[in-house]
Amino acid sequence: MTKESATEKPTTNKKVRARCLLKHLAWRPVGPDSSRIEDVRVLVFDLDGTLIDSKLDLVLAVNATLEYMGRPRLPNDDVGKYVGGGAALLVRRVLGSDATDEEAATGLEHFLSYYRTHMLDNTVPYPGVCEASSC
Numbered sequence: 001m002t003k004e005s006a007t008e009k010p011t012t013n014k015k016v017r018a019r020c021l022l023k024h025l026a027w028r029p030v031g032p033d034s035s036r037i038e039d040v041r042v043l044v045f046d047l048d049g050t051l052i053d054s055k056l057d058l059v060l061a062v063n064a065t066l067e068y069m070g071r072p073r074l075p076n077d078d079v080g081k082y083v084g085g086g087a088a089l090l091v092r093r094v095l096g097s098d099a100t101d102e103e104a105a106t107g108l109e110h111f112l113s114y115y116r117t118h119m120l121d122n123t124v125p126y127p128g129v130c131e132a133s134s135c
Contacts, residue, residue, distance in 0.1 A: 051129050055080060056122040061115040062094050068110045069095065069103065087111060 056076075063073040074094060082093040091107045092099065099107070 052123055052125050054119070054123040057115065057119050058083065058090075060121070061111055061118060062090065064114045065091060065107050065111040066094060069107050071095065087115075 059074075059076045059079045062079045062082075066073055079094070082090055084090075088104070088108050091111050092104045095104060095107050
């Protein structure tokens with residue numbers, strides 16, 4: 001194994017495990033009388049910070065948005081203080097109280113686009129999650 005492939009493999013395995021977890025949770029039967037996904041009408045589950053560690057990808061998306069908006073980056077630990085309440089509120093918080101509604105909308109559009117592309121770059125299940133969910 002080359003030095004490059006040795007450094008790439010853990011990241012790839014983490015991505016595969018994260019995708020496996022997401023797929024497993026999306027297709028798992030729910031409830032005592034439910035044996036097929038067709039029987040499920042609604043299933044809502046917030047993975048971020050519960051079963052998966054997505055903090056770094058959120059931080060990178062926030063800072064990419066701030067740079068796009070011509071604002072200074074935030075330290076990684078500071079971004080976590082703004083999380084909670086959804087993407088629109090996160091963007092509005094990091095842009096600050098002086099941001100206009102138009103700036104907040106532009107920032108949200110950029111944040112969502114960036115995050116959709118990069119949301120599994122560094123996101124991994126917390127230790128033991130895959131094993132507990134038969135992933």
